[in-house]
Amino acid sequence: MLQHKKILLSAIIFMSFTFLTYGQQGTLKGKILDSSTKEPLVSATINAGDLGELSDIDGHFTLQLPKGEHLILVRYLGYEELSVKINIEAGKTLTKDFLLTEEATLLDIATVSSSRFEKPLGEVTVSLDILQPDLIENTSKLALDDALQKVPGVIIIDGQANIRGGSGYSQGAGSRVLLLMDDIPILTADAGFPNWGDVPIEVIEQVEVVKGAASALYGSSALNGIVNVRTAYAKSEPITKGAIFSTVYLSPEREEIKWWSNTETPRSIGASLSHRQKFNKVDLVLGAFYNNTESYRKDSYTKKGRFNFNIRHRISDRLSYGLAANFNAGNAGSYFYWSGLDNAYVGDSTTLSERKRVRYNIDPSLLYFDKSGNRHRVLGRFYSVNNENNRERQSNTSQLYYSEYQFQKQFEASELVMSLGAVASGSNVAAELYGDTTFTSKNFAAYLQLDKKLFDKLNVSFGARYESNVLDNPGFSYILNNIEKIVEPSSDRESRPVFRLGLNYQAAKVTYIRASWGQGYRYPTIAERYIFTDAGGFNIQPSPLLGSETGWSSEIGLKQGYKIGGFNGFLDLAAFYMKYADMIEFNWTGAGFQSINIGNTEISGIEISTAGQGVLGSIPFRLLTGYTYVNPLFSEFDIDAENGSTAYTNAINSSSPDNVLKYRYRHSFKFDGEIELSRFRIGVETAYLSNIESVDALFNIFITDLKKFRDANQDGFWYHNFRLAYEHNEHLKATFILGNAFNKEYVLRPAILEAPRNVTLRVDFKF
Numbered sequence: 168m169l170q171h172k173k174i175l176l177s178a179i180i181f182m183s184f185t186f187l188t189y190g191q192q193g194t195l196k197g198k199i200l201d202s203s204t205k206e207p208l209v210s211a212t213i214n215a216g217d218l219g220e221l222s223d224i225d226g227h228f229t230l231q232l233p234k235g236e237h238l239i240l241v242r243y244l245g246y247e248e249l250s251v252k253i254n255i256e257a258g259k260t261l262t263k264d265f266l267l268t269e270e271a272t273l274l275d276i277a278t279v280s281s282s283r284f285e286k287p288l289g290e291v292t293v294s295l296d297i298l299q300p301d302l303i304e305n306t307s308k309l310a311l312d313d314a315l316q317k318v319p320g321v322i323i324i325d326g327q328a329n330i331r332g333g334s335g336y337s338q339g340a341g342s343r344v345l346l347l348m349d350d351i352p353i354l355t356a357d358a359g360f361p362n363w364g365d366v367p368i369e370v371i372e373q374v375e376v377v378k379g380a381a382s383a384l385y386g387s388s389a390l391n392g393i394v395n396v397r398t399a400y401a402k403s404e405p406i407t408k409g410a411i412f413s414t415v416y417l418s419p420e421r422e423e424i425k426w427w428s429n430t431e432t433p434r435s436i437g438a439s440l441s442h443r444q445k446f447n448k449v450d451l452v453l454g455a456f457y458n459n460t461e462s463y464r465k466d467s468y469t470k471k472g473r474f475n476f477n478i479r480h481r482i483s484d485r486l487s488y489g490l491a492a493n494f495n496a497g498n499a500g501s502y503f504y505w506s507g508l509d510n511a512y513v514g515d516s517t518t519l520s521e522r523k524r525v526r527y528n529i530d531p532s533l534l535y536f537d538k539s540g541n542r543h544r545v546l547g548r549f550y551s552v553n554n555e556n557n558r559e560r561q562s563n564t565s566q567l568y569y570s571e572y573q574f575q576k577q578f579e580a581s582e583l584v585m586s587l588g589a590v591a592s593g594s595n596v597a598a599e600l601y602g603d604t605t606f607t608s609k610n611f612a613a614y615l616q617l618d619k620k621l622f623d624k625l626n627v628s629f630g631a632r633y634e635s636n637v638l639d640n641p642g643f644s645y646i647l648n649n650i651e652k653i654v655e656p657s658s659d660r661e662s663r664p665v666f667r668l669g670l671n672y673q674a675a676k677v678t679y680i681r682a683s684w685g686q687g688y689r690y691p692t693i694a695e696r697y698i699f700t701d702a703g704g705f706n707i708q709p710s711p712l713l714g715s716e717t718g719w720s721s722e723i724g725l726k727q728g729y730k731i732g733g734f735n736g737f738l739d740l741a742a743f744y745m746k747y748a749d750m751i752e753f754n755w756t757g758a759g760f761q762s763i764n765i766g767n768t769e770i771s772g773i774e775i776s777t778a779g780q781g782v783l784g785s786i787p788f789r790l791l792t793g794y795t796y797v798n799p800l801f802s803e804f805d806i807d808a809e810n811g812s813t814a815y816t817n818a819i820n821s822s823s824p825d826n827v828l829k830y831r832y833r834h835s836f837k838f839d840g841e842i843e844l845s846r847f848r849i850g851v852e853t854a855y856l857s858n859i860e861s862v863d864a865l866f867n868i869f870i871t872d873l874k875k876f877r878d879a880n881q882d883g884f885w886y887h888n889f890r891l892a893y894e895h896n897e898h899l900k901a902t903f904i905l906g907n908a909f910n911k912e913y914v915l916r917p918a919i920l921e922a923p924r925n926v927t928l929r930v931d932f933k934f
Contacts, residue, residue, distance in 0.1 A: 191234050193255035195263065198226040199241060202266035205403050210285075210542075211243035211267070212579070219579055221540050223484035241265045246275075273778060274677060274728045274737055280375040280395040281669075282618050282628060283350070283384065283586045284575060289726055292628045292669025293683045294378040294741050294774070296320075300371045300399070302791065305841065306852060306890065307412055307904055307929045309437065309458060311374070312363035315394065316854070318376050319776040319793025319837050324830060324916045326363060330378050332770045332797035333391030333720075333745055335830035336916060337753050340694035340762070343391035343687075345381070349398050349491070351530060351548045352388070356565035356594035356608070357601070358694035359388055362552075365495050365526055367475045369408070369439040370454040372399035379720040379743065380687030383630035383667035386590065386612050390687035390718060390747075398477055398491070401452060405444035412437055412929040416463040419923035420910045424511045426465050435460035452477040463922055464502070465513045471497025485537070491530040498523040504918035508872035511912070511920040515871075523555040544573040560700045563598030582620035589613050601697040602643025602654065602709075608693070609637040628669040635662040636690045640711070645699045647708060647758060654697065654711050661715060663688050677728025677737075684721045687747075691715060695751060695762040705865070706759030713762050718747035729779075734788060736779020745770040752829070754820045755865050766813040767802035768828060787843040794836045799828035822874075823861035830916075832856045834883070841890075848892040848902075857883035862917050870918050877917065884913035886921075902929040 199211040199222045207226025212219055215230065215237040222228045234257040241249040246267040255261060274289035281291040288295065296318050308314035312323045322329045324336045328344035346353055346361035354361055374396050381389040414435040418425050427433055437458035444451050456473040472495075479489035500521040502514025533545040550567040573588040590612040597605040614632040621627060642656035667685035674680055691713045700707050724741035749764040756763075776793025801817045804826040808814035821829060834857035841850035858881050867874045887909060892902040904927040913921050 191257050192231055193234055193257055194229060194260040195232055195239070195253065195255065196227070196229040196260060197262050197264045198222070199228065199243065199265045199267065200226055201246075202268045205266075208243045208246070208267060211241060213265070214240045214242075217580075221577075223536060224481055224487055224534070225484045227484050239265075241267060243267050273735065273780065274679075274726070276373075278375055279350070279397070280347075280377050280381075280393060282584070282616060283573065284584055284618075286618075286626075289677070289679045289728065289737070290626050290671050290673070292626060292671045292681050293381075293685075294320075294722060294724060294739070294743075296376045296378070296776070298374040298376065300368070300373065302789075302839065303368055303371065304410070304931065305848070305850060305892065305902065306839070306888070307902065307927050308368070309412070309435075310363045311366040311368055311394075311396065312361075314368070314374070315376070317791060317837055317839055317852070320378060320774050320795040320835070321376060322832055322835060322856070322915075325919075326361065328361065328391075328394065329831070330376070330392040331743060331745070331772060331774065331795060332799045332828070332831045332833075335752065335828060337695075337751075337762075340698065340753070341689070341692045341751060342388055343689060345385055345389040345393045347385070347393055347395040348493075348528075349530070349546075350395065351546050351569060351571070352385070352592075353528060353548070353550060354388055355552055356550070356567040357552075357563055357596040357598060357606075357692065359692040360694075361394075362495075362526060364471060364473070365493060365528070366396050367398075367454045367456065367473065367493060369410075369441040369456055370399050370443075370452055370475065370477070372397045378741075379683060379722060379745075380665075380667070380685040380718065382634075382665045382687045382689075383632045383685060384614060384616060386614075386632065386634055387610070387636070387688055387690045390689045390716070391720075391745075398452065399443065400477075400479065401443040401445045401450040403445065405442070406933065407440075407442045408931070408933045409440040410438065410929060410931045412927060414460075414906075414925055414927040416922060417910075417924045417926065419463075419512070420912060423509065426510075426513055427463075433461050433463045448481045450477075450479040450481070463512055463925075464920075466519055467499075467501045467514070469497065469499045471495065471499070486533075486535050488533045489531070491532070492528065494527045496525045504870050504873075505920060506871065508876055520561065521557045525551075525553045527551055540577065542573070542575040544575075546571045546573070560599045563596070563600050565594060565596040565598070567594045568592060584618040586616040586618075587614065596693050600700055601693060602645060602699065604641050604643045606641070606693050606697070607639045610690075611635045624673045626669075626671040628667070628671075630667040630685075631664065632666075633662065633664045634688065636660070638690075638693070638696075640697065643697075645709070647706065652708075654709050657711065661690065663715070663717070679726045681724045681726070682722070683724075684719065686717070686719045688717050689715060689751075691751060691762070705869075707753070708756070708759045708761050710762045713751065714749050714764050716747060716749045716751050716764065718745060718750075720745040730781075731783065733782035734779055735781050736777060736790065738777045739775070739793075741774045743770075743772055743774070753863075754816060755863065763816070765801070765817055768800065769802060770797055770799045770828070772797035789841045790839070792836075792838040792840070794834075796834055797831060798833070799831045800826050801828065820864055821861045822864045822867045825860065827860045829861045829863065830859055831861075832859060832883075846894045848890075848894065850890040850892075852888040852890070853885065855883060855885045856913075856915075859917065866917060873918050876914070880913075884911060886911060886913055898932060898934050900931045902931070903927070904929070 211222040220230045239251045276288045277285045303314045320331045334343045377393045416433040439456045441454040454475045460469040475493040477491040481487040503518035506515045528550040531547045535543040548569040553564045569592040571590045575586045593609045612634040616630040619627045638659045640657045665686040669683040671681040722743040727738045747768045774795045779790045803814035805814040806818040836855040838853040890904040894900045906925040910924040
């Protein structure tokens with residue numbers, strides 16, 4: 168009986184204490200919004216001392232507080248901190264919305280690619296550049312690869328991206344730079360090739376370029392970096408944007424290489440349209456693009472159209488799901504190299520080809536915040552490619568399946584963010600290119616990323632990933648020099664872990680010092696192992712025993728913010744070093760080209776860049792510029808080495824007697840600046856690329872006049888584009904662009920001459 172009384176007394180005391188405590192509390196609730204657009208800010212933090220909460224998917228929050236006066240701090244990445252005093256009454260609810268204003272400084276731009284959650288640009292632990300959609304629009308870049316040429320340290324040759332010399336040119340097979348659309352890889356299943364034309368530039372929010380190995384977070388093909396394209400979502404007010412554009416190509420510097428008449432001038436026409444709108448709980452994004460180009464290169468043309476949509480339904484303040492899709496169809500004609508310097512815009516007849524293609528991707532997604540504020544995200548993609556080529560053994564089809572689960576937890580008290588996930592993907596590839604049979608592959612991975620802030624100054628990032636690849640080859644035969652060759656059936660399995668560590672220390676208010684080291688890993692593509700075809704008379708043969716390439720990259724960097732009057736920006740300095748093991752390159756083997764492991768390589772260099780925006784004096788000004796130097800070397804390179812050795816193979820296949828990796832620009836400089844004068848905008852785009860010191864030795868011999876052109880351009884080349892825009896009002900703008908203003912002859916890839924002087928007229932509208 169006495170025991171029962173003690174239990175009853177304890178229960179009464181507990182309930183009385185709970186009632187008294189609750190009776191001394193009140194509630195603060197409301198929404199956290201963008202001050203200009205009134206858009207909800209998701210996962211914004213609201214704190215009163217040690218008590219805090221995150222806003223949900225609609226910007227709502229609820230915070231229980233003791234009665235009395237409190238200082239409320241509201242924070243969101245890329246916005247100015249808001250400090251407000253409030254008074255809480257016991258047992259009552261205070262409803263209050265908080266409006267945050269965007270920060271003006273570029274260092275506070277929100278990025279997600281380095282850590283899979285939003286982090287200000289100044290605090291990331293790797294080199295990361297941002298390409299804004301305004302710059303793409305103002306310069307009338309019609310495909311993402313053309314726009315990326317503006318980013319310091321990024322070179323794209325025939326669609327293959329090269330960041331700081333980490334890649335060369337391998338004729339469309341394999342990429343060390345991973346292209347992402349909204350965090351999901353979109354490389355072709357067979358060749359690992361980025362189809363830049365699949366990226367809907369008409370609905371881009373921003374493009375983030377990570378320089379250096381990112382395999383720990385993103386897996387194979389991120390050995391040299393990533394390009395992550397983020398889609399723009401609907402705002403509170405509907406937005407419809409469109410553009411009509413046309414380019415006319417003028418006579419080249421040497422009139423004799425002009426193959427067209429004055430009445431049949433090569434030209435390009437096209438249009439784009441996008442619409443974004445909210446319908447209660449549904450966000451809708453639509454986009455369309457069309458382009459018809461009759462090229463300045465004879466018999467080369469492109470006709471293509473693209474349609475995309477992105478729908479997101481916010482079921483509740485915690486749960487939303489979405490579906491996005493992109494459909495792309497067209498046909499094109501091109502050649503692999505010119506027929507000679509005196510016919511530089513006419514292709515060698517043996518290399519001409521025509522292609523029809525249909526590509527599409529369908530992307531379901533789901534986002535859920537549990538009651539503890541943890542984020543659960545499910546991503547999916549089905550990517551289908553169908554290429555029909557009029558040349559024998561060059562058509563192919565493939566289907567890629569991708570799924571990923573992400574979990575993220577923020578430990579507010581310890582300023583720690585934990586991100587972990589699991590990935591499963593697979594592909595089917597059927598192609599004449601690979602013995603006219605069907606290959607299947609699977610990839611499984613798990614990753615972990617920890618981001619910790621120490622002493623309110625030091626950001627530490629650690630990542631780890633375990634990746635497993637399976638490739639099933641059914642076997643096939645092919646004919647080489649009238650002899651039947653057999654590729655035996657095989658099932659290849661390989662697993663490997665990779666790690667990454669990054670540091671970023673805020674030495675002063677706008678001074679950030681970073682250091683990064685990351686491992687990279689790339690599994691060979693089906694094309695690299697099993698392709699059998701010819702390109703311009705060169706046989707390309709299978710390499711079924713080709714091994715993976717691995718490596719690591721490191722850098723130290725300084726990002727220094729600055730403000731000159733009303734102009735703000737940052738200066739970025741970086742020194743980098745990359746080391747690859749068993750790097751993969753195509754090399755001549757005597758009977759044809761073949762992917763082989765060329766041994767170890769090392770690439771070092773420096774990069775300096777600056778970006779800024781604002782007002783200089785009374786003139787609005789935007790700037791993006793940078794210089795990159797790379798020193799790309801074979802670890803083994805010696806023409807006098809034993810025949811058959813790695814050192815001998817590298818040397819004998821290089822056109823240069825010096826130890827330098829093929830298809831790299833040692834020096835590159837990029838500049839883009841724009842000023843506003845009343846309703847006019849005046850812009851200049853300039854680039855310098857040094858001469859490619861080394862190409863395939865056989866190309867110098869076999870391709871007509873290639874060596875002659877290279878010898879005459881040992882100092883590299885400059886090109887300059889000028890633009891003038893007139894903004895009639897906020898709804899209508901017309902732009903005139905003079906491309907290759909000084910009509911210089913230059914190449915990005917040997918034996919493919921770039922456009923002569925050209926003029927573009929573009930009209931943009933928005934309502």
